[in-house]
Amino acid sequence: MQILPFISTLLIAISAVLVAVGWVLIIKGKKEAHKKAMIAAAVCAVSFLVIYVSRTIFIGNTSFGGPDHIKIYYTIFLLTHIVLSIVGAIFGVITLRHAFKENFEKHKKLGPITSIMWFITSITGIIVYFLLYVIYEGGETTSMIRAIFGY
Numbered sequence: 001m002q003i004l005p006f007i008s009t010l011l012i013a014i015s016a017v018l019v020a021v022g023w024v025l026i027i028k029g030k031k032e033a034h035k036k037a038m039i040a041a042a043v044c045a046v047s048f049l050v051i052y053v054s055r056t057i058f059i060g061n062t063s064f065g066g067p068d069h070i071k072i073y074y075t076i077f078l079l080t081h082i083v084l085s086i087v088g089a090i091f092g093v094i095t096l097r098h099a100f101k102e103n104f105e106k107h108k109k110l111g112p113i114t115s116i117m118w119f120i121t122s123i124t125g126i127i128v129y130f131l132l133y134v135i136y137e138g139g140e141t142t143s144m145i146r147a148i149f150g151y
Contacts (some may be wrong), residue, residue: 063139
């Protein structure tokens with residue numbers, strides 16, 4: 001089922017592109033188009049999360065299949081990505097909440113920070129995908145803890 005990691009990575013990439021489009025739209029003063037782009041970005045991100053969590057629960061996670069001498073670097077990179085993605089998602093929810101409550105002052109302050117975090121999260125997620133499925137052949141599919149730390 002290698003298609004699921006590809007689809008979920010594609011969704012994250014699309015969400016980042018939509019955030020960038022939304023950023024350009026708001027700079028141009030196109031508020032309604034900005035809102036639609038950002039909602040679409042959020043839908044893509046939530047769709048990613050549903051696929052990722054479902055895959056983790058029902059199938060497991062793929063462990064790193066690359067050379068042992070770079071596994072520690074991959075693990076540190078992966079953990080950094082995971083922490084950033086959690087923080088980015090929390091910021092995303094808060095930023096969207098401010099927008100829907102029409103608290104635009106706070107939304108304006110958090111939006112650029114959230115966007116930058118999301119761009120970094122998306123890029124690191126794509127790199128993780130390439131390291132697991134393209135550059136190296138994925139390792140065994142196992143529990144999340146075992147896949148990350150090798151226990």
